[in-house]
């Protein structure tokens with residue numbers, strides 16, 4: 001009897017998910033079509049403007065990617081969301097201001113070579129500083145909590161976020177600090193912001209280097225092993241503590257580089273800039289937390305959304321809506337694809 | 351570090367591994383309660399006992415994965431109970447753990463490479479990889495496949511092969527028969543014997559006492575964290591208590 005009703009009902013039940021699946025797909029397609037239409041109209045109305053907005057989008061995306069990768073690297077290896085990461089990035093911007101502005105006095109009036117090496121020095125300085133700061137945080141505050149309940153290290157990172165932010169306020173004051181326009185804003189005849197192009201061009205080799213480290217080096221192998229099974233990695237002779245430190249260092253280095261590029265692009269910063277980390281974290285979740293390509297993709301998407309929303313003129317909601325839009329998309333993604341765009345339930349982390 | 355000459359039990363072959371009154375806790379639960387065992391160079395020694403007796407914890411203590419609270423563990427004359435796991439691996443102990451614990455999203459080949467993590471002699475690693483493939487031809491066929499998608503038997507082979515990749519002096523095997531069909535179990539135990547003949551000392555943990563005692567030279571019976579019996583394997587296999595409790599023979 002029971003089997004009878006079971007088989008009788010089965011076709012109906014089987015069709016249901018297919019219908020909702022179709023509905024989902026239809027809605028998704030409709031939304032995407034609307035988006036494409038909106039972009040197309042904007043493009044037709046002002047191709048030049050569209051082009052520079054696109055570039056700004058990629059620039060934002062590149063900056064977010066450098067921060068988002070830090071969240072995803074650390075999450076990938078110890079499943080912790082490091083809420084202090086945005087503030088490490090903020091310190092990268094501060095160190096950049098100190099080196100490029102205060103120490104070297106770069107303001108765009110120097111020759112190309114001087115500017116180039118000055119910016120390089122600032123970037124290396126910020127990368128080294130954040131590359132040391134981040135693993136130090138792990139060593140001092142997080143390592144001893146590795147076997148504690150999940151909430152303990154999470155709350156700790158929140159506390160550290162405040163400490164880093166207050167320390168920056170102490171050293172750099174409560175107001176915006178910054179540098180002059182170190183990079184030119186136009187190249188040749190193009191109406192394109194050259195500094196944005198430079199940000200993108202500087203990000204690409206950093207991402208390639210990261211990919212190389214994770215995929216090809218011994219430390220990268222250790223990272224992947226720890227991410228997949230920490231105890232098994234120990235049994236293979238991997239020094240897990242060192243591997244985690246290394247991961248935090250990588251995350252810090254990228255945040256430091258991001259800090260320099262941010263200052264070049266935006267020219268000002270403040271002690272509370274770490275809040276930008278929230279958007280970058282969203283990017284990491286959007287792409288699939290723990291997945292490096294996903295973090296980059298998520299960051300590009302959010303960067304583009306922000307630029308389109310704030311820069312296009314035909315029916316763009318405008319700047320005050322950016323955060324709402326980004327988080328609405330995040331919520332939709334979490335509802336319909338909780339693992340993020342590229343994360344599979346068993347995602348190839350790190 | 352100074353190896354105070356351990357009181358040699360008798361004029362036997364030198365002890366490769368010696369646990370002396372080792373006590374290991376999980377929180378307040380004492381899983382290993384003052385365990386003393388010895389494994390001599392070249393032997394296969396087995397630890398048998400019911401589920402929860404503390405067999406896996408003993409292996410994890412040797413490997414440094416769970417630190418003993420008291421007692422000493424001496425390997426090749428050195429005290430290792432305070433050394434971190436990666437140093438213990440470098441000293442020559444490898445572990446094929448309970449549940450295999452392969453890296454699921456790495457290929458068979460990459461898992462074997464992970465086993466050689468602390469080695470840099472490329473040629474030697476290549477040779478050992480081929481050797482593992484010759485011991486387990488099945489793995490050779492699957493070398494590009496993700497370890498998470500292997501069958502249980504293949505995973506066990508990969509786990510043992512991976513442990514061999516560090517060229518260990520001592521191999522810790524935790525329930526290699528678990529969940530495998532009897533034919534496969536026989537096959538794997540033949541290979542374990544072959545690995546031993548090639549010169550690797552083996553400490554074998556099993557619930558399947560019959561087959562473990564069949565290939566071991568000596569055995570220890572564990573009950574709730576304590577050794578209750580220790581003897582030559584043949585003697586244990588004919589011991590009435592053991593037969594009752596672990597061989598299902600009355």
Ligand SMILES: Nc1ncnc2c1ncn2[C@@H]1O[C@H](COP(=O)(O)OP(=O)(O)O)[C@@H](O)[C@H]1O
Nearest residue numbers: 376379381399400401402403404405406407408
């Ligand atoms: N991670 C753990 N946390 C708490 N108790 C544990 C843990 N692992 C094992 N135990 C306990 O320690 C005892 C010994 O376990 P184990 O060494 O796994 O036994 P065996 O391998 O002989 O089955 C058991 O009582 C078990 O419940």
Ligand SMILES: [Mg+2]
Nearest residue numbers: 405406407448
């Ligand atoms: Mg066990």
